[in-house]
Amino acid sequence: MRYTIQKEYLILILLVLIVGAITGYFNYQNNLLKEELVSLENHFLAAETEYSSTTKHLNEIIDGLQEDLAERTAERDEFERKYNAEKSRLDLLALQISGIQGTVGLLEKLSETDPELLKKYSKVYFLNENYVPEELVRIDPQHTYRPEEEYLFHSKVWPFLEDLLLSADRAGVDIKVISAYRSFDTQTGLKDNYEMIYGSGANQFSADQGYSEHQLGTTIDFTTSEIGARYTGFEETAACQWLLENAYKYGFILSYPEDNQYYQFEPWHWRFVGRTLAEELHQTGRNFYELDQRAIDNYLIFFFD
8 A cells, every 4th residue: 555655656756757848848948938039020120120220221322313313304395495495596587587588688689680681661760871781692693583693692581482483383383583682773774764664653563772672682573474574463372372372482472462552463573581470470361461560570580580
């Protein structure tokens, strides 16, 4: 019985020791876990602190970059504004310069164009005996009624007349030049001869010296191989019809149409006034001598265009 109590007592002591050992072990493990948790917590807090510091630093950098970007954007916008303003100023200046150059060019062009070329000379203005076109050239004999004779014409207007004559040839129309430039003296002699034959009636078809468009060197009398120098019947020819329909394209107008107040109807007498004015007269059906001289002078700048 005594042995049994001792044995139970030893078992109890052993259980206490075992429980104590287990408890001590768990306490030890618990302490280790607590220490590890504390270490992890400290590490997390350190990481959080570092993250916060890094985030703050990055935010400061971002804020700085945004401020810098805003400044650069403002600078860009200001530069763009100044650039556009300067570009507009320079464009306006270029336009003004272009306008000035254009005006200077027009004035220079106008100054180089003989103002007499568009004057209304038939019984209106007077050309003195000293007036001669700046340069005269001989009309190609193939286009003249008498190839052996010399017909002179204004050198700068000749290309327009030549185009007209060549176009008529291509169209199969027989057109010949029978009279071109006449000097003051030539017109004097011609008018004297007409007055001897026709008396005062010569004034109906022949201009006095100084009042003839032929002295300008830009006026032509046309005929055909069949009609020749007699002129009569020219208005019934294909040549006359072709001129009425096409001469304006080359800058020529009929000076004395039917019912004009200066001379009798002269369907053979054509004067160069420039393509711009000739087309205007053709489109409106008006006569050169119906226009005011100031209106005519506006076309002088386009005379050789």
